[in-house]
Amino acid sequence: MKVIDLIHNTERTAFSYEILPPLKGTGIDKLYETIDALREFDPKYINITTHRSEYVYKDMGNRMFQRNRLRRRPGTVAVAAAIRNKYNITVVPHLLCSGFSREETEYVLLDLQFLGVTDLLVLRGDKAKHESAFIPEADGYMHATELQEQINQFNQGIFVDGSEMKVTATPFSYGVACYPEKHEEAPNIDTDIYWLKKKVEAGAEYAVTQLFYDNRKYFEFVDKARKAGINIPIIPGIKPFKRMAQLSMIPKTFKVDLPEELTREVVKCKNDEEVRQVGVEWCINQCKELMEHGVPSIHFYSIAAVDSIRDVAKIIY
Template identity: 80%
Template sequence: MKVIDLINANKKTAFSFEILPPLKGTGIEKLYQTIDTLREFDPKYINITTHRSEYVYKDLGNGLFQRNRLRRRPGTVAVAAAIQSKYNIRAVPHILCSGFTQEETEYVLLDLQFLGITDLLVLRGDKAKHESVFTPEGDGYFHAIELQEQINRFNRGEFTDGSEMKTMGTPFSYGVACYPEKHEEAPNIDEDIYWLKKKVEAGAEYAVTQLFYDNQKYFDFVDKVRKAGINIPIIPGIKPFKKLSQISMIPKTFKVDLPEELTKEALKCKNDQQTQQIGIEWCIKQCKELMAYGVPSIHFYTISAVDSIKEVAKVIY
């Protein structure tokens, strides 16, 4: 079953989460520990992030530096295959514009199709650390919708060079990202929703939100997209608040607001242990309200938050 089918077939709010591939050279066991910690809550699918190469500079010791490309977290395809094989849970690798040429994307699609992994989350991705604005890699894409179009052509049996496949495999299905508080580069929320609608018209079957802490922002967003004629599931992306330092870090990194009530409670905390408990309680309240609203699924972002997510899931699932 495709992810959209798993979501729609579930009688209660489905559980899913996102993981990062391990850092280069660190092995996969810690990732397995994350899955083992959360698998009791019956995840319908697991997303695996993809990370572009970055330029790093090696000091040659003679006043010169050598610029090299490095991927700190390779292995998205292999991790997806390992998860489906070891756990029999649907794996959903992210596929990006950022850092990939059209040919590199095509090879990723071929590898995934050979492995029987045919669910994707299609994203533009972030700009490189050395860039002031997003810049495609070679003949790669500026926008996720262009990447969708390549996937759609692949599904029709067409390679990027115009040649045709002799044998076609199972076509890919995919979701996309959306932003209740708008994408940081969008001039306004209406323009952001316009492009979400275009992505739906291009074939997106569901959308997963950027993390948020104010449910009213999500409810208002869903209301706007429904009025715009967008009828796919809008899956809330959730991450428990955990550290006091996140009061400034989260708005800066993710371009989202923290509710005044959450901020006030967090500022009363004397240490991160107390802050984590406040974050768990807030997340439980947030998820219960989303469930009462009727969301078909809740998607959790696990980085540095696995233990908190477990505590939340024990209450709500």
């Protein structure tokens, strides 16, 4: 069953979360521990991030450095297959413009098709660490809508070179990202809404938000989207606040504001465990309010927050 169908056919607010593929060479057992820790809350699907290659510099001695490309977290397709095989849970691998050519994207789609994995989250992705602005790969894409078009053509049995497939399979369905406090590169929220509508017109069936801590920002964003004619489910993306250092890190990294009330409570804490408890309480209240407003699903970002998500889920699910 597709993610959009799982969302629509769930009587209560659906539970889902996002995971990282393991670091190269570390094995998959830790990932299984995360899934086991959250399994009792009946996740409808699990998202699996994809990471582009980055340049790293190896010291060769004599003041010489060798520049190499490295993917620190390979294996998104394999992880998706392993999770579905072991747990029989719908998996949603991310598909990126960032770091991938059209041909590489096609190979990923073929691998997923062979595995019967037909749900995707389609994203432009972040710029590389060495870039001051996003630069697509040679023969790659600048915008998620372009990547959507390739997927749509694939669904119609057309390869990127224009040739036709001899055999077609179940088409891919997909969601996209959206930003209640606007994407950092967008000049204003109205421009962001415009591009979200373009993604919907190109075939997106649902959207998942960037994390946020102020529900008013989400409700205002959804209201603007609806007025613009965007009628797909807009799923709130949530991550419990956990460490004192996040007071500066979260606004800097994710370009979101922290509510003053949350900030005041965190500043009162004496250590990170107290911060974690504040974060769990804030997240419970945040999720309860979202549920009262009838959100179809809540999507949790689990990286370094599994214990907190579990504490939240025990209360709200």
